[in-house]
Structure formats: structure tokens, C-alpha cells
Amino acid sequence: MRTPVDAGLDPRGERASAGQDLFAPSAWERWKGVKEKVARLVFLGMTLALVLPVVVIVGYLIFRAWPVLSLSFLLENPRNYMTAGGIWAPLVGTFCLVFFSLLVAAPIGILAGVYLNEYARDNWLTRIINLAVMNLAGVPSIVHGLFGVGAFVMFAHMGRSVLAAACTLAVMSLPVIITSTREALGAVPMAFREACWNVGASRWQTVRTIVLPNSISGMLTGVIFEVSRAAGETAPILFTGAVFFAPVPDHGWASLFPYGPGDRCMALSMHLFTLATQVRDAPESIQYGTAVVLMGLILAVNGLSIGLRTYLRSRKRW
Amino acid sequence: MKSIDPMRREGEADGTDPAGTAAQPACAAPVRPRRFGLRWLWAARVRAWRWLVRFLRAALEPVIEWTIRLCGWSAILFVVAIFVFVFYWASHALWGGLDLVEFFTSPNWRPTSDVRPQYGILALMVGTLSVTVLAMAIAVPLGLGAAVYISEFCSGRPKETLKVVVELLAAIPSVVWGFIGYMVLGPIIMDLTGAPVGVSLLNAGVVLALMSVPIIVSVGEDALKAVPDSYREAALAMGASRWEVVYRVLFPAAKNGLLAAVLLGVGRAIGETMAVLLCSGHAIQIPHSVLDPVRTLTATIAAELGETVEGEMHYSVLFLIGLVLFAVTFVVNLIADLVVKGIRRENAG
């Protein structure tokens, strides 16, 4: 066993004979240890400074919304100029909008992702497409709203309608779906594709039989994530189809599918905005209730997407 | 004698089968004529069916591949379309005699004035800038600090939990953030500082900071993760403490990625609409203190578009503001993209 003398810390054996423990930290080392602990605490503090306010705020919202939260709140229509009742119409409106927008965006986005990952060569066109996807992702939501008004409401003569709003949301959703599709496709190892090419399968056959089946779950995660994002958007639908008040039947079959493609609709995000800014005497609990339902809906769908992603990681087939 | 090898190639140099999906087995379906005379019909029917299937399969594949190609190019189409449509409606303002110098330099935004409508966006630009700067001043240190903590100082369950919390933070929609700022933060600010109004630059800055933090944390964390472990191990082996590793090794190594994270956060803050609409106030003025209400470019469009009529000057000027926003975020994203490319080139080289 090496002694401190052998380790060179105490060549003449002086400190050892004086009874000092030579591997104990020196003053300088102790100071460094203190700095390290302080730094760790500072960073922890920064993280908590983010996390805690949000937890507190979310808790406060739920607390203020509690008197109003119930099943009937979800299932009733707003009454009495929105000062009473529930949020059924906006809830259904949001579902309609998100559903139609993904009906358009998902096929285009997924196929675009397939193109970019499987077919695109390394040339200037591909670089421009990548740049376009990045910029589409960065366009402010109100500019998407302006585009929706200019292109869908006016130019395509859809008027302010569910269709126009859904198309606007679809263009907004495209970059996220493209990116998540590319990630899902990229997770399939290149070796599989090469093995398929070498036995005479064409590119499309390889994609259809090996790549797509093994990445469809990743793509689904991306689409679900986009659902949660699209449900919360207000600016794109503000002028393209969502309105202040669009009554729907209270019960019966029509109350489940009240909005056709040409109708104007209510939406949960717009409803919250309206309640907070344009409705006099809207009870605060209803406002908090709407905010909590919207947030809860989005967090639930987002949680579903995260959960699906975690589940898939444990189920890899290679 | 018929070959029993199903892969035996027949009609090899047949150029009519680009997908190579032919090579039917050598033994054809047996012809079973019911009556003399129908024999030819049976054989012809089988042949026609096989030909149809081969034709469809061969014809369908290029159709599918072209559809995929067109969808791939659609991203360019949409970006160009956004520019074109916004520009088209904005150009009405330019043809209508808008004074561009006044537009960019005057702080007087009075589009509904009866006497002389004024369309100066200086106050609005200052509003956007000030809210963004305040938000970044809060979000960048907090976000990078959290990124460092999550990436370097914790692991396992706490790390996964924190990452999930940051993702859920990102999921809160902007209108809910605006509501929080308006209903919750506003009264708190009024109580703490005695300001007359709760909605202000400060309110919007804090809310925007909390909204931008998740993107800074996640991109920053990716940038730190991309630094090879060998750098950390080398520094630790030389006796550096973890803080020193972060400060002296990781920040310089990951600076491009961290810069990209900040730029993406800036882009997000500039383009945010609903949150600032609800919490920044309605006064169109150049702010003198953080407690003053301000108006941003995005909020102006959202607040006033509903009250204008198509074809009016006011309407077109709002589109012009949209064009300015599009251009600014385009440039910011372009820079962020170049910065990220710079990283890839450095890592590859």
C-alpha cells in the first residue's frame, strides 16, 4: 500500500511524523469546494426561479377556477351574453378547427418530411427547402393570421369560416410536423435502407415496407404534439373564422357537430380572450375556468405525446 | 419441364417494368374452359388482369414519388405565398401615398384621426424592442442557468422531471399567459409599486420572459450536450471544479449553440401577439419607465384589424406592419440558422 511518503507528497516524511493527514484538502481546495457548492446553488436557484412561479400561478388559477369547474361547465353553452353558462360551443369549435387543420397539415407535412429525409439530394434546392421550413416555423402567429385573411378569406373566397381558419392553422402546423417526421424517419438506421436497396427494392418500396412502419409511432407523437399547439393558438383564427359568439344547439345530434366548413365558429382560446377583454361583468371564476380548461386540455394532450414518446423508446425493434 | 424456381427471370430485358415488380411465377393459372369457345376468353381474362396489375403497380409508383416530391417543395411555396399575400395587401398602402419616412420615424400612430391620419410606427417599434429587451434580460440568464443546471448538475429522475416541467411550460398557450399577466401579475405589480395600471412594459416583459425560457433551455441544453464528454473529463482530470468546467470549457465550446438558443428566444419574443396584447397596455407612446404601458407591433395588428375595412389605408398599413414583422423574424431566423451551421462546420472540421 502506498503511503503519502511514497506518493511524493511528503518526501522527507516530516508532515507524516507530525501527525498530519496528507490527503486532507488544503485551504485552497476547501475554498474551491465552497465555490462549487455556491455555483451549484445559484444554478439551482435559477431553475427554481422558473419552475416555482409557474407552479404557483397554475395552482392559483385552479384555485380561482374551482367554484366553476364541473362537468356542466364543460357541457353547457355560454348564456346571457357570456356572463353565465359553460364553454361547450368554444370547446367543440376548438376540436373542429384542430381536427380539420390537421386533416390538411398531417398528410402534406408527413410526405414533405419523407421527401426531405428519403429522397432529397444534397443540393441547393434542399438547402432552400430547409431554410423555408425554418422560416415558416419562425413566422409570427399574427402574420399567419394576416396571410390567412389575404389568401384564404379573400383570395380563395372562403370568407371567414372554419375552413379558412383551419387552413391557416394548417400552414402554421406544417413546420412542426415536418420536423418531427424527419426526426422519426432519421431514427431508422441507414443500414436497413442499404440492405433493402442492395436486394433490389426501389426507394419507395424501402420506405413503404421498412422505414414508414418503424417510424409511424414517432410521427404520431409529432402530430399529437401539434394538436396541443394548434388548440392554443388565437392570432391565426382571430380574423379568419373564430368569432365572438356563434350559437350552437344545446342538445341533440347537432350539438356534437354544429359547425360546417362554411360556418363561423367559437374557439376556446378566442373565448378566453373575449371574456377577458370584451365582455363586461364576466364573472372572474368563469374566466379562470376557461383558462384552466384550455390549459388542462393542452397539457393533457402534450402529456399524452410525451408519454407516447417515452413508451416508444422502450419498445424499439432493433 | 417447368422450373419450380419462382425467382427464375423471364422476359428479362423488358423495359416496360421500371419498378421491377414483375417476374410472375413460371406456372400460369390453369385454364379450365367450361365449353369449347370460352377457352380463349378465360385465358384472355387472366392475361388482361395480370397486365392491369403490373401496369397499375408500375404506374402508381412514380405518381406516389411525384406527390412526395411536390409536398417536399410545398414549404417553399408557403413561405413565398405568405410573403406575396402580405406584400400584396401592404402594397395598397404604398400606392395610396403612404409616407415611408414618416412611417418609420414618427411616434404618432393615429390612424383613426378625422383631421389627418398619421401612421408612424416608431412608438410601436420601440414598444416591441423594449419588451423584447426586458424579456431577454430576464430570460437569458435564467434560461441558460437552468440549461446548465439540468445538463451538468443533475441526472436521473430529477433531470427527467425538470425536463418534463420545462416542456410543459412551453405548452402553455400565449393567450393563457396573457390572461395570467393581466389578471394575476397586473394587480401584484400595482400593489408592489403603486403604479396606476397593472398592464405595462414590466408585466409584458416578465410574461414574455417566462414564455421564451423553455426554448432557450431546450436549445441551450442541446448545445451543451453536444460538447463531447472528453472536454469535461479532461478539465476535471486537471482538477477543475464543476463550475470551472462550465465557465471555462463548456461556455466557449458551446457558444454558437447558446447564441442560437438566445436568437431563437428573441425571434419568439418579437413575434408574440396574444400575451403582449393582454399585458402590455393600450397606450401608444414611447415608454419612460418600465411601469408605462406600451404597444407592440404585433398587438397593434391584432387589436385594430377587426375594426378596419378591407381596402382602407388603415387596413393596408396594418398589413405593412405585418410585412415588417415578417422581414425582421426572417432575418433573425436566418442569422440563427447561419450560427447553427457554423457549429456544424466547426464540429465536422
Add this chain to the structure above:
Amino acid sequence: MDAHIRFNQVSVRYGARPALGDLSLEIPKNEVFGIIGPANSGKTTLLKCINRTIDFVSSARVTGHVLVGGEDVYRIRNVCSLRRRVGMVFPLPVGLPLSVYENVAYAPRRAGVYGRRELDALVETCLRQAMLWDEVKDRLRMLGTRLSGGQQQRLTLARALSHRPEILCLDEFSIAIDPVTTMKIEDILRELKQQMTIVLVTNLVQQARRLADRTAFLSGGRLIEVDQTEKLFEHPAERLTERYVNGDFG
């Protein structure tokens, strides 16, 4: 000597980097043709040119002519049928994420074979040829990626044989598998050479000596020497060849 594969002054560049320089080579039919050489000498690139998988590398530029059975490969309209005439085995074993049965049935299915009985017969034939049948015959539904490395390499061989190629190319097939499996595959190759031409790229000089009838030595993308194996190893014409086969470098 009937050349099955012919390279006429073939040069390949990956962007600015040259991989093969002005290569002219003839590979005769129904023999094992060995290709040896140090790293980065263009051996894998040469194989990729035979079945045009070089097309999948964006930066590759090919000049010159590669002829398979007398036809220029770039004039064949149906590339997939060319690739079905050439079987390829890679250095790292690759099992597709399908069942063992589907792994071997993959190529026939893509080529349009649907009959259940035909596929069953084909799968069994190929797995027997690859000496894998006995080990997997009651586990045909198992995921191909769960086999061991040596089994996956034999599965790759079975997959390469499933489309009845005229040419079988092996690119350093033994580097990731155990010696027992290597010996088994070498025995298989000795049997197969009566039915097809085998191009064997290897960095194990002794493996070429054991198996190949003729051997070519490549270095730096150029063909240095090609000759009957015994002659190449015993009395090489080039000094570089002599140094390589004696293990002085590479």
C-alpha cells in the same frame, strides 16, 4: 476467359476526393475473385459500382464503363433488376426488423412473388444454403434483429441468395463475426462458386489465399496487380504487392 464483370477505365470521386483512379479489371465467370488492399483503397467503392448502389451517395461522380454480362450498367433501364442479379453482403451484419422468414422473403416479395408455397420453398432453400436452417427452423417468426452476430451475417447471406443472383459480392464479411461462422461461410462460398461468380473483398490476406482463384491488389484507388492467387502470393510482380502480402503495411 469469359469476363462476367468488366471495368473499363472507371474513376470514382467523392466530391473532390478520388476513390478509384482509372481502374480496368476483368472478373471471370464462376470463380471466386479476391480483392485485397489496405484501407481506403477503393475496394468497397468498386463493389458499389457493380450494382450501382454508388448512385445513393450524393457526392459520388463515376466515369468510365462498368459492364455486367456485356451490358453497361448505366444503360440498363431497370436498376432494380440489376441489383437483383447481384447479391451483396456487408461487413456489419444487418438483420432487417422483420421476422427471419420475412427477412429472406423480402426480396422475392418486392419482385412480385406471392405464392405461399413458393415463398416457403425459397426461404427454406436459401436458409439451408446459408447453413442457418437448422438453427432457426422453429423460430422463423422471431425478429431478425434478435439473432446473434454470426447468425445475422448468415441471414444476410440468405437474403442475398434469395433473389438468385448471378454475382455474389462480399465486403469484408468476416470482420464482425466469430471464426466458426467465418469457416462455415467460407465452405458455403466454395460450393456456391459453381453457380455464380463470387467477388470477395477482404482485408484478411490469408482468407483470399484460401478461397480466391484469382486475386487483385488495390492500393490508393489504383489496381496494382491482378493474377492467379498462388502466383500473386508467391511471386508478385510488383514490389508493393510483395510488401502488402507479407504484412509490411496495411
